[in-house]
Amino acid sequence: FFSICHLMPLTLYYYAIEGGRVGCIRAALLHAGVEFEDKMLNFQEYSQMKAAGTAPAGMPCLEIDGKQMTQSLAISRFVGKKSDLYPKDDVQALVVDEVMDIVQDVLTKCPQDPDAEVKKKKREEYAAGKMKDFFDQISKRMTEVPGPFLLGAKPSIADMQVFYLLDMLRMGFFDHVEPTYPDAWQPLVAHEKAMAESEVIKKYREYFASKKP
Amino acid sequence: FFSICHLMPLTLYYYAIEGGRVGCIRAALLHAGVEFEDKMLNFQEYSQMKAAGTAPAGMPCLEIDGKQMTQSLAISRFVGKKSDLYPKDDVQALVVDEVMDIVQDVLTKCPQDPDAEVKKKKREEYAAGKMKDFFDQISKRMTEVPGPFLLGAKPSIADMQVFYLLDMLRMGFFDHVEPTYPDAWQPLVAHEKAMAESEVIKKYREYFASKKP
Known part of the structure; x- marks a missing residue:
């Protein structure tokens, strides 16, 4: 994963809250020890992004090398695989x-x-x-x-x-x-x-x- | 997968319909060429199972060696891994x-x-x-x-x-x-x-x- 992450800059977009749909993702990224940009938005910032057409199609959103991926469970599974929090069996x-x-x-x-x-x-x-x-x-x-x-x-x-x-x-x-x-x-x-x-x-x-x- | 399936009898429970939440699962099981018991229930049979307390906690349900697993996406992913319909990357x-x-x-x-x-x-x-x-x-x-x-x-x-x-x-x-x-x-x-x-x-x-x- 380290090699992927040096090649692929990671940015996570979500509201500035600990839990809910983002908790698993942030915690797993930290557990993996991987660098990522943690865009903690407030509701006003998110509204502005929406108005400007720059908001992700859904949040949480993990941007991998410029590609924005949505869906909290899909992202959780991805970061889980990279942080030994998803079983190989x-x-x-x-x-x-x-x-x-x-x-x-x-x-x-x-x-x-x-x-x-x-x-x-x-x-x-x-x-x-x-x-x-x-x-x-x-x-x-x-x-x-x-x-x-x-x-x-x-x-x-x-x-x-x-x-x-x-x-x-x-x-x-x-x-x-x-x-x-x-x-x-x-x-x-x-x-x-x-x-x-x-x-x-x-x-x-x-x-x-x-x-x- | 063949070895797993000879060890673990598989039974799929769902209504007798082609598509909806079961289509992906049945099609992937067939694609894998694996034997499974295909319990296609009608609504009356399902009601009787519910009344008798023998209905799965949710349907579709894949019973693996006696253990009943629910959730259509989770089961789809499992059979997808076994049938080369889920990527390793x-x-x-x-x-x-x-x-x-x-x-x-x-x-x-x-x-x-x-x-x-x-x-x-x-x-x-x-x-x-x-x-x-x-x-x-x-x-x-x-x-x-x-x-x-x-x-x-x-x-x-x-x-x-x-x-x-x-x-x-x-x-x-x-x-x-x-x-x-x-x-x-x-x-x-x-x-x-x-x-x-x-x-x-x-x-x-x-x-x-x-x-x-």
Whole structure:
């Protein structure tokens, strides 16, 4: 990867936030020890780029040697391969990919509604229904091999996606879903603690604290 | 892969339809020349499995040696790796993964509404707005290297996802979006034709016609 990165300048574009859809990507880039330009935009800067027609087609965006690539999971997998956070074994990779797609489902299937009351009702139904099923699935996978991580002793990009999903919940990102929602799954709470204490997350948090505008 | 498959019995669970979220998976399994049990369920059988608690957590589901894996993109990538339909080069794999995630976005971000008129309005806005942006992105990627496929002369699982997305549109799967919608993108129409004539799709269509209940 070092050779690629000396040949290919890397620029990451996203809002100046730690977690959400960018956390896994920035943390993996740091874990790889690779140099990259970290364009942390605020909403005003992004609006200006949009107006000027210079905004990426989607964010997060990883620009590789001038080519702008979008989609947080695709980018996470790319940087995961380069930072030893994505397994070479195909069945293990399937487990990682499945969990990442379930996390994505939790986010994309979360209902919206312009009517505040309807939104509240839909969100509560989601938290008690489909979202609970997704959490059951993730939690079950976390217990299939000895932990603390999905595949065992080493974290993967799937662990990072799960970690930042829980982080979003803890921060109240999901209106009408309690920040304590994950506490019903003991394996996920144990996982959250192990991730917070992992080198990859600690290193990223130090970096983010130092870079935050 | 043959050795894996002799060790690990494979069973695929999905509805008895050709395309949608299962087309890429079945076609890639056939392309790999691997034996698998193809459980084509009808809605009644699936309901009975649900009631009996024996339904997979999600469908499509690939059961590998008794372990049930869900998520259509994760499974597509797994069978793609086994059938030479997923690139070994990491930058090419990023291009494939990005396009697959954009196709997934087209499907998951398509608005729903219980009110027929509101749904129509939302769908029309989507087709003219966000969905158009997604199609622009996919079409642009299709022209970045000489075709007819995303990465050149050989199709990948991303080409198959795009093909079955267009197939869903052609079949009128998207209420209030015209079946002629893709015709506005000449590279996508050319791609559709090349895919329909490819060995991987032709072989799958013959198989499906022979197996269809």
